[in-house]
Amino acid sequence: MLELNQLSASYGKAMALESISLNVMPGELVAVLGPNGAGKSTLLKAISRSIDSHGVLRFDRHNLHEVATERVVGLGICHCPEGRRLFPELTVLKNLQLGAYLRHNKAAVAADLHKVYELFPILQERSQQMVSTLSGGQQQMVAIGRALMGSPKLLLLDEPSVGIAHRLKMEIFKAIRQIRDSGVAILMAEQDAQSALQIADRAYILEHGQVAQQGLARALANDDHVRKIYLGIA
Numbered sequence: 051m052l053e054l055n056q057l058s059a060s061y062g063k064a065m066a067l068e069s070i071s072l073n074v075m076p077g078e079l080v081a082v083l084g085p086n087g088a089g090k091s092t093l094l095k096a097i098s099r100s101i102d103s104h105g106v107l108r109f110d111r112h113n114l115h116e117v118a119t120e121r122v123v124g125l126g127i128c129h130c131p132e133g134r135r136l137f138p139e140l141t142v143l144k145n146l147q148l149g150a151y152l153r154h155n156k157a158a159v160a161a162d163l164h165k166v167y168e169l170f171p172i173l174q175e176r177s178q179q180m181v182s183t184l185s186g187g188q189q190q191m192v193a194i195g196r197a198l199m200g201s202p203k204l205l206l207l208d209e210p211s212v213g214i215a216h217r218l219k220m221e222i223f224k225a226i227r228q229i230r231d232s233g234v235a236i237l238m239a240e241q242d243a244q245s246a247l248q249i250a251d252r253a254y255i256l257e258h259g260q261v262a263q264q265g266l267a268r269a270l271a272n273d274d275h276v277r278k279i280y281l282g283i284a
């Protein structure tokens with residue numbers, strides 16, 4: 051469904067992604083792990099065409115380099131960015147509706163709103179509340195919900211658990227798993243490698259903009275080298 055081959059990207063002269071090869075199959079939950087500055091966010095931005103890149107970048111038979119940035123969402127790639135980028139002075143409902151701004155089928159949009167509320171019941175309770183009054187974890191739910199309102203085939207999640215209390219974090223990871231089970235493929239950047247490996251099918255570990263390790267999540271979680279270097283477990 052998603053295929054990257056020797057993909058590179060840079061900010062000015064600084065190389066941020068170097069020859070990345072990665073793929074995501076339909077319905078898969080794939081984690082992108084690695085330390086600060088490894089290139090995780092840059093990778094997701096390259097896929098959603100928020101930044102330029104070079105190399106093979108294909109999605110569902112389309113060459114994404116040839117797709118205008120504003121058409122990427124229409125193809126079914128929805129990006130839930132780092133730092134959430136919500137509209138804090140608008141209500142929860144308004145923020146969610148903004149995720150569907152390109153869609154014209156009102157019944158389908160209403161059905162997806164219903165699904166988001168099923169996934170995160172607290173958002174229905176708080177639908178008329180300003181986003182700025184929600185907790186960090188609840189705001190993350192809005193950000194994921196907004197991306198779902200674009201009706202993704204592939205959901206790009208950038209650090210969904212960062213800065214969130216443990217209980218809400220577990221709730222969010224459970225919801226991510228449910229989204230995958232509903233048939234949406236997910237590529238998720240995450241600092242909490244241990245938790246991510248528990249829910250992901252496969253994972254790539256980035257270091258200095260390159261793929262340092264990759265494999266089945268379970269195998270990586272049990273690999274001594276990975277445990278020591280990336281999970282901090284002796």
Ligand SMILES: Nc1ncnc2c1ncn2[C@@H]1O[C@H](COP(=O)(O)OP(=O)(O)OP(=O)(O)O)[C@@H](O)[C@H]1O
Nearest residue numbers: 061064066084085086087088089090091092093241
């Ligand atoms: N807008 C930018 N301009 C210049 N350099 C950038 C920009 N954004 C990121 N970089 C650099 O690109 C590299 C990769 O950054 P990126 O944000 O992709 O890392 P990350 O893995 O998402 O890190 P974090 O875990 O801190 O979110 C870093 O060296 C970073 O300093």
Ligand SMILES: [Mg+2]
Nearest residue numbers: 090091092132
């Ligand atoms: Mg990042």
